[in-house]
Amino acid sequence: MDLMQKKTSGKNLQPDTVLAHTGRDPGDFHGFVNPPVVHASTVLYPDVETMASGGQRYSYGRRGTPTTEALENAITELEGAAGSRLANSGLNAVALACLSCLKAGDHFLIPDTAYGPTRHFADTVLPNLNVVVEYYDPALGENIRSLFRPNTTAVFVEAPGSLTFEMQDIPAIADAAKGIGATVLMDNTWASPLYCKPLELGVDLSIQAGTKYIVGHSDVMLGTIAASAKAWPGLNSLHGAMGVHVAPDDVYLALRGLRTMSVRLERHYKNTMAVIDWLRDRPEVGAIRYPALETDPGHAIWKRDFSGASGLFAFDFKEGTTADQSARFFNTLNLFGLGFSWGGFESLAIPVKLKGIRTATQVAPNFQSARLHIGLEDPKDLISDLEQAFEKAFT
Incomplete structure (x- = not known):
């Protein structure tokens, strides 16, 4: 029995413990806690017979190393999947997942709230492959059945939706799609x-922008x-x-980040609620979109x-x-960086214009909006930064 089996074999472990132990086996690497960073292309075989049989564990750097295998195993365990594969970015993961289950002539349903680059991929790449893309109201739930066609082969969901943070009834949509x-x-x-x-909710392909958390x-x-048993063969083959292939140093940093993801997310949430509680009382602020709030329209689905x-x-x-007031607010922030992406240790802010980003449904009136990512700073300092920005923008 190897070192990790002695620690975890036969135990029903809690998520925090899984994060600390999954995707590593000191018994394979002389007892060292972390798997090595393997920089590799060529893998040597002991003889022609082994090369011809294809039975060697590693065959070529592009097809996997101990480093990539460690992260894939960790994701597979966390997701409860049949198997997992790595991609070069979150958008690359979206594209690979879509291409693994679509073919020419298929009808593909995507929620109107989808991440902008996902929409761009669907609007520019998929039509060239003769895939018919249709956007749908994310609130449809089981009524998505009304959009099914004889050639509907895939349904995309995203919860909460990008920018508007609308929730979707994923089990209901998945049940309809399975039918x-x-x-x-x-x-x-x-x-x-x-x-x-997601796989417990009926999803077949669970996609993460590992860039983030x-x-x-x-x-x-x-x-x-991460793929279900149904989707795994197609994903594995296309990949x-x-x-x-993801560079080994990047995989190593992802494995390193994985170990602290739980404690970081707890702090992100705590800081976020402190900031939101303060924002609720600001006269400059209208609606706040965050499904963890009891007042949010999607709270019941989020809680379930x-x-x-x-x-x-x-x-x-x-x-x-006005647009000028919004611009002054963002331009006078000090601790909040103006930048895309999110999920890191730092707080970020971007202006959002909701009007015109949807095609199947309408959104709220043409308000000036902001998207914030609350990082790991002290929330008191973040609140002070927001306060001075509001004052400079609205006085």
């Missing part, structure tokens, strides 16, 4: 595998895809055929299907706020 044999894909980056288990330090681009919330949310400025 016609369609594959269900989910972008679960906001919650991470720690706070939502898995890595957690704003220094690596990474995506992960190999496309020659996708999720076990936690992260540090990303949005709010509208009060009605009548």
